[in-house]
Amino acid sequence: MKQFYSNGKLLITGEYAVLNGAKALTLPTKFGQELVAWEQRKGTIKWKSLDKSENTWYSGEFELREGEIKCISENVNSEVTKRLVQIFQAALQLNPEILKASGYEIQTKLNFDRNWGLGTSSTLINNIAKWFNIDAYQLLEKTFGGSGFDIAAAQNDFPVTYQIGENERQVLKAHFEPEFKDEIFFVYLNRKQNSRQAIAHFRNQPQENMNVLVEKISNLTLQFIGCTEISEFEMLMEIHETLISKAIRLPKISTELFPDYPRKIKSLGGWGGDFIMATGGEEEKNYFRSKGYSTIITYEDMVL
Numbered sequence: 592m593k594q595f596y597s598n599g600k601l602l603i604t605g606e607y608a609v610l611n612g613a614k615a616l617t618l619p620t621k622f623g624q625e626l627v628a629w630e631q632r633k634g635t636i637k638w639k640s641l642d643k644s645e646n647t648w649y650s651g652e653f654e655l656r657e658g659e660i661k662c663i664s665e666n667v668n669s670e671v672t673k674r675l676v677q678i679f680q681a682a683l684q685l686n687p688e689i690l691k692a693s694g695y696e697i698q699t700k701l702n703f704d705r706n707w708g709l710g711t712s713s714t715l716i717n718n719i720a721k722w723f724n725i726d727a728y729q730l731l732e733k734t735f736g737g738s739g740f741d742i743a744a745a746q747n748d749f750p751v752t753y754q755i756g757e758n759e760r761q762v763l764k765a766h767f768e769p770e771f772k773d774e775i776f777f778v779y780l781n782r783k784q785n786s787r788q789a790i791a792h793f794r795n796q797p798q799e800n801m802n803v804l805v806e807k808i809s810n811l812t813l814q815f816i817g818c819t820e821i822s823e824f825e826m827l828m829e830i831h832e833t834l835i836s837k838a839i840r841l842p843k844i845s846t847e848l849f850p851d852y853p854r855k856i857k858s859l860g861g862w863g864g865d866f867i868m869a870t871g872g873e874e875e876k877n878y879f880r881s882k883g884y885s886t887i888i889t890y891e892d893m894v895l
Contacts, residue, residue, distance in 0.1 A: 593628045597717040598895060599709035600744030601777070602860045603767075603868070604812040604831060605753075607793045607839060609738045611801055614754040614809035616765060616816060619744040619895040622703035624714035628695045628722055635694040636660075638675065643701050653679065655690050674734075678719060681733035685725040707779060707886075708865030713741035728760065748895055752812060771821040772890040777859075777866045778879050779886035780848075789839035789862060796838060804838055825855040825870055832857055852878060 598619035605615025631637070634656075640649040649671050652664040660679040662672050683690065699718070705711045712735055720727035727742045740753040743762045750767040754760065769775065796804070811831050818824045832843045835858070844867055845856040854871040866888075869875065876887050 593722060595626045595628075595718040595721040596623055597710075597714035597721075597745035598623045598748065599703060599714060600741040601709070601866065601868075601893070602740055603857075604815055605740070605808055606858065606860055606862070607790060607835060608805055608808040609740055609753065609755070610790070610793075611805050612755050613805040614752050614812045615738075615740055616750065616767065616812045617740045617744045617753050618750050618767070619747055620703075620709055620893055621895050622701075622707075622709050622893075623745075624702070624711065624718060625700045626715070626718035626722060627698045627700075629697075630693045631696050632694050633692070634690065635663075636679070636690075637694075637696045639698045640671075641698065641700040642705060643703055645700070648705070651675065655683075655694075658683070658687070678716070678730070678734050681730055682719055682723045682725060684733070685729060686723045689723050704886075706781075706783075708783075708860065710741050710745065713745050717742055717745035750816075750894075752816070754809070765816050767816045769824065769890075770819065771824065772894075774821050774870050774872060775824075775868060775890040776871070776876060777868055777888045777890075777893050778884050779866050779888075780844075780864060780884070781886070783864045789841055792840045793838050800838075804834060807834060821870060828855045828857040828868070828870070835862070849878075849882075 599622040601618045601620060603616040603618055605613045609615040634654055636653040638651045638653065639647055642648045651662055651666055651672050653660050654663045660676050662676060666672050699715065701711065703709050716731050716734065717727045720730045728739050731737060731739055731742055738755060739760060743751050743753045750765040752763045752765045811827055815827055818827060836843050839862065841862050844858050844862065845852055849856055854869065854875055857868045859866050859868055879887055
């Protein structure tokens with residue numbers, strides 16, 4: 592039996608801009624995904640995915656034929672099946688030896704709601720990369736794409752800064768342990784956001800504007816890390832939101848959904864979906880509860 596585990600992720604700074612080389616701050620979460628692999632007869636993979644309640648939300652069987660993975664179960668046309676086949680094919684390109692000696696029975700298990708956007712895909716990619724003994728960033732590039740910050744979170748048990756350079760990525764440990772973390776919490780918005788239009792607006796900026804924005808976001812990331820007062824932290828949240836809002840031509844989430852919120856709110860990752868970061872105490876948490884947002888997680892309970 593082989594067992595692997597990867598952390599979920601939160602992107603605190605650098606959404607969108609990280610794609611163009613901005614230094615971003617990412618935090619690994621206490622939530623993640625496990626993958627267990629048992630060897631079985633050669634050439635086949637029996638797959639089962641469990642949710643946080645240990646209910647099976649996906650199962651399938653695959654066979655290796657002449658170097659290609661084929662689904663041999665009934666759900667051959669499901670989107671999850673197609674995605675798994677794509678991942679397997681990419682993993683086999685990077686390490687064709689893994690399935691030559693034996694087949695496997697695979698079980699994955701999430702310890703968070705798979706709709707939360709904390710890294711269902713990135714934790715899977717990182718676990719499969721561990722299993723195949725290949726580079727997770729290369730596997731990500733061949734499958735989902737993206738900046739790779741979520742892989743950095745999956746692989747590290749501490750906050751990191753993540754930056755894409757011309758020839759390499761830089762992942763560095765960040766000493767981010769805010770003394771005011773009891774005034775930070777995360778709220779699940781219970782909706783998904785299509786980021787394609789926002790990314791298109793972001794990338795259509797003149798290069799000069801892009802360079803200025805990337806530099807500003809990188810500097811803000813360092814200021815977030817060095818921040819010692821909640822008032823300064825809230826000011827940085829507001830500056831970051833303003834910069835990204837202008838770049839992607841979308842209103843701030845505070846303007847759109849919570850215009851009367853008394854403290855500060857920041858989007859995380861794709862704007863308008865998944866979790867937001869908010870400041871405040873129990874009174875502010877009750878503000879969100881009164882508006883029907885029931886999934887509210889403290890910093891202590893969220894961040895590894």
